[in-house]
Amino acid sequence: MTSVQLFNLTTIGYFVAMILFIAYLVTRSRIIALTATIVAWVGFATNTAAITLRWFEGRAMGYSQAPLSNLYESIVFFAWSILFIYLLMDLKYRQRAVGAFVMPFAFLGMTWAQLGLNDAIEPLVPALQSNWLTYHVITCFLGYAAFAVACGASIMYLLIVNKNQESGFFSIFPSSKVLDDINYKSIMIGFPLLTLGIVTGAAWANYAWGTYWSWDPKETWSLIVWFIYAAFLHARFTRGWAGKRAAWLSIFGFAATIFCYLGVNLVLSGLHSYGS
Amino acid sequence: MANQKETTFAKKVADFFCSLKLTIFCLISLAVTSIIGTVIQQNKPRGEYVQVYGENLTNVFEKLQIIDMYHAWWFLGLLFLFCVNLISCSIKRLPQIITSVNNPPLTPDESYFKSLTGAKTFDSKLPPDQARERLSNLLGERFAKAKTTKADGTIHLFAQKMPWARFSVYVTHFSILLIFVGAIIGNIWGFKAYVNIVEGTSVDQVWKQGEKNPLKLGFEVRCDDFSVTFYEGGQRPKEFASVLDVIDNGQEVISNRKIVVNDPLSYKGITFYQSSYGSAGAATFKMRVTPKGGSGRIVTGQEGDHIPLPNGGSFAVNGYAAEYQGFGPAVQMHVNTPDGKHGNPFVVFQRHPEFDARRGGDYAFALLEYNELQYTGLQVKKDPGVWVVWTGCFLMIFGSMAAFMLAHRRIWIAIVARGNGCTVRFGGTTHRNRAAFDLYLDELTTEIESTLNAPAGEK
Ligand code: HEM
Numbered sequence: 160m161t162s163v164q165l166f167n168l169t170t171i172g173y174f175v176a177m178i179l180f181i182a183y184l185v186t187r188s189r190i191i192a193l194t195a196t197i198v199a200w201v202g203f204a205t206n207t208a209a210i211t212l213r214w215f216e217g218r219a220m221g222y223s224q225a226p227l228s229n230l231y232e233s234i235v236f237f238a239w240s241i242l243f244i245y246l247l248m249d250l251k252y253r254q255r256a257v258g259a260f261v262m263p264f265a266f267l268g269m270t271w272a273q274l275g276l277n278d279a280i281e282p283l284v285p286a287l288q289s290n291w292l293t294y295h296v297i298t299c300f301l302g303y304a305a306f307a308v309a310c311g312a313s314i315m316y317l318l319i320v321n322k323n324q325e326s327g328f329f330s331i332f333p334s335s336k337v338l339d340d341i342n343y344k345s346i347m348i349g350f351p352l353l354t355l356g357i358v359t360g361a362a363w364a365n366y367a368w369g370t371y372w373s374w375d376p377k378e379t380w381s382l383i384v385w386f387i388y389a390a391f392l393h394a395r396f397t398r399g400w401a402g403k404r405a406a407w408l409s410i411f412g413f414a415a416t417i418f419c420y421l422g423v424n425l426v427l428s429g430l431h432s433y434g435s
Numbered sequence: 436m437a438n439q440k441e442t443t444f445a446k447k448v449a450d451f452f453c454s455l456k457l458t459i460f461c462l463i464s465l466a467v468t469s470i471i472g473t474v475i476q477q478n479k480p481r482g483e484y485v486q487v488y489g490e491n492l493t494n495v496f497e498k499l500q501i502i503d504m505y506h507a508w509w510f511l512g513l514l515f516l517f518c519v520n521l522i523s524c525s526i527k528r529l530p531q532i533i534t535s536v537n538n539p540p541l542t543p544d545e546s547y548f549k550s551l552t553g554a555k556t557f558d559s560k561l562p563p564d565q566a567r568e569r570l571s572n573l574l575g576e577r578f579a580k581a582k583t584t585k586a587d588g589t590i591h592l593f594a595q596k597m598p599w600a601r602f603s604v605y606v607t608h609f610s611i612l613l614i615f616v617g618a619i620i621g622n623i624w625g626f627k628a629y630v631n632i633v634e635g636t637s638v639d640q641v642w643k644q645g646e647k648n649p650l651k652l653g654f655e656v657r658c659d660d661f662s663v664t665f666y667e668g669g670q671r672p673k674e675f676a677s678v679l680d681v682i683d684n685g686q687e688v689i690s691n692r693k694i695v696v697n698d699p700l701s702y703k704g705i706t707f708y709q710s711s712y713g714s715a716g717a718a719t720f721k722m723r724v725t726p727k728g729g730s731g732r733i734v735t736g737q738e739g740d741h742i743p744l745p746n747g748g749s750f751a752v753n754g755y756a757a758e759y760q761g762f763g764p765a766v767q768m769h770v771n772t773p774d775g776k777h778g779n780p781f782v783v784f785q786r787h788p789e790f791d792a793r794r795g796g797d798y799a800f801a802l803l804e805y806n807e808l809q810y811t812g813l814q815v816k817k818d819p820g821v822w823v824v825w826t827g828c829f830l831m832i833f834g835s836m837a838a839f840m841l842a843h844r845r846i847w848i849a850i851v852a853r854g855n856g857c858t859v860r861f862g863g864t865t866h867r868n869r870a871a872f873d874l875y876l877d878e879l880t881t882e883i884e885s886t887l888n889a890p891a892g893e894k
Contacts, residue, residue, distance in 0.1 A: 282666045282671060284671065284672060285672060285674055285695060285697070285709075288674075288695075288696070289697040340870070350835065350839075351832060351835050351836045351839070354831060354832055361824075361828070362825070362828075366697065366699070367699075368708055368710075368814060369627070369706055369708050369814050369816035370627070370816070371824060372618075374505045376472075379470075379472060379473045380473060382469060383466045383469050386462045386463070386469075387463075387466055389462055390458075390459050390463055390466075393455060393458055
């Protein structure tokens with residue numbers, strides 16, 4: 160078994176879990192919801208095993224780096240992080256319908272990685288040989304994942320708000336109050352993680368190049384994302400922004416997050432071009 | 436009248452700087468304007484802008500300082516506004532918070548209780564003093580030590596947890612100012628420069644970006660060696676390394692310190708980072724030249740020179756690769772015939788000395804040594820503000836987690852005598868996470884009830 164095969168199994172697991180969650184929305188069967196959750200757990204375990212195995216594969220090739228160094232590795236870790244945050248939220252809220260709006264992010268990420276990206280394990284160029292890289296990637300992606308969950312909950316919120324939830328399709332959705340809370344709690348988890356991600360990135364840059372901040376496009380975009388979520392939290396804490404406006408801001412914030420992660424590499428130029 | 440007008444104007448200005456609207460305005464404007472600098476490349480030569488945007492637009496960019504926008508007056512102004520907002524908010528709110536934390540109402544009246552979270556009233560058969568003892572113990576065990584106050588025949592209990600959590604927001608906000616202070620210190624008392632050191636030589640001065648005159652270091656840095664290594668069988672660089680010594684006052688204080696890209700050298704607050712490298716003059720090589728059927732002879736020479744061969748011809752080396760198609764270091768060379776005809780170029784590998792005999796020329800060449808004199812390019816940096824920045828980052832992370840997760844919780848209980856028994860009023864407040872506090876108070880309420888209902892004399 161190679162790690163790439165395990166990643167394929169992970170992708171299939173996430174696909175099945177996603178379909179089951181959607182089936183749950185339609186059928187309202189608790190058994191389907193439970194099965195979906197179990198499949199999601201199994202997929203998460205496979206994802207974990209695959210990342211670990213890839214680490215060992217790298218070691219066997221004589222590279223000591225953590226498997227977090229190129230676009231392929233970062234996106235499978237992103238999928239792992241999304242599941243991690245989602246399953247944490249599921250343990251707390253047990254609102255299975257949310258899965259139908261979060262699993263697609265993980266599934267899309269895995270599919271793109273498996274179909275479109277180079278999965279070779281390559282040694283690191285000198286600029287990336289640092290433990291700071293590992294801390295930086297882990298904190299950033301856990302933060303991004305929390306924002307993904309917040310975005311999923313916000314989309315659901317916008318679908319059900321002002322709708323009658325007594326009966327019909329939307330009655331299986333969590334109440335708008337719960338969705339709003341999931342949105343807010345996820346951002347509250349994600350924000351300190353993003354802060355930590357930016358700080359570890361700055362610490363690394365300072366250690367490697369002697370400048371902790373150089374306004375490179377990736378850095379600047381991470382700061383833009385930080386500003387957006389800071390605005391979200393302040394609007395919430397002191398002006399009581401909740402509900403619709405909060406949901407839109409959260410979706411907008413996640414769009415900026417994705418741009419920061421992918422758009423900057425694909426559209427703009429700068430330092431962080433994943434070793435290309 | 437005029438005075439009043441003035442105060443309202445002053446108040447308006449103060450309110451403006453303290454308002455959260457201004458905060459959100461600053462955050463959003465910074466986010467939006469920052470985008471400009473990521474779309475339009477920064478600090479490029481003027482010509483490049485003219486090529487992409489045309490003369491007129493480039494002039495506009497220059498006027499608005501968009502090509503160096505993170506140092507533009509309007510961007511720095513926005514950051515300044517952001518700081519003023521933060522400072523004025525704290526000045527306005529902090530004293531109120533200190534007062535409210537230090538002087539909680541110890542004897543609240545009935546209407547105050549009604550405004551509290553989880554407000555409840557119980558009737559108990561217990562005499563007030565016994566109720567006080569039991570409730571005080573319960574609070575002490577389950578929440579925090581209670582403070583007892585007696586007023587107008589009513590017994591008041593007050594207990595609170597983590598009052599200092601109120602200040603975590605201010606720690607967070609202060610941390611942002613600290614980061615700015617650190618950045619300013621770095622800008623004023625620090626510098627950023629570069630220097631190239633040829634292998635085997637030393638320097639005692641460095642050059643700041645865009646400045647003509649060098650900056651004296653006050654000590655010397657020598658480069659013993661620079662090397663590039665590659666991953667097995669490829670062009671992918673594995674390591675750029677320089678071996679450096681520091682000589683201060685004629686003493687070698689640091690010897691043979693190897694620096695690589697992620698591992699710099701620091702001395703007296705000045706840090707040297709591996710940054711670039713290049714060739715410094717012609718390279719020398721050592722070769723064994725073996726005539727067909729004869730025995731070999733060692734020849735040394737300089738790259739580019741024509742070196743005579745016994746048959747009247749000559750050879751020259753004119754290229755080197757540290758890694759040639761997975762076979763390791765190699766030189767490119769050619770042989771000239773005695774009548775001066777230029778032969779075809781061929782490649783000789785250092786790791787395969789027997790290889791060249793198979794070419795079938797009059798002479799077989801084996802590369803023994805190749806010394807390319809190189810220089811190492813170092814980034815030199817001094818930043819006395821960096822620790823202030825890290826302190827700020829540390830405070831920001833812990834401050835913001837505390838601001839989100841820790842709550843200042845307070846509980847009040849009033850015990851009013853009623854006949855032989857008493858009436859107990861109960862309620863609390865929290866400054867964060869009301870939902871969790873509600874659940875907590877629900878549990879506490881049940882315990883209070885059972886404590887109060889236990890027969891007198893028992894616990
Ligand atoms: C890590 C970043 C930040 C965190 C975690 C944070 C947290 C908070 C919190 C929790 C509050 C609510 C205070 C309360 O409950 O009374 C608050 C208020 C406020 N924040 Fe921030 N903040 C951050 C950054 C900023 C920044 C960058 C500004 C920029 C100007 C700012 C300006 C303000 C202002 C003006 C208020 C209202 C002041 C008040 O009502 O006391 N904050 N912040």
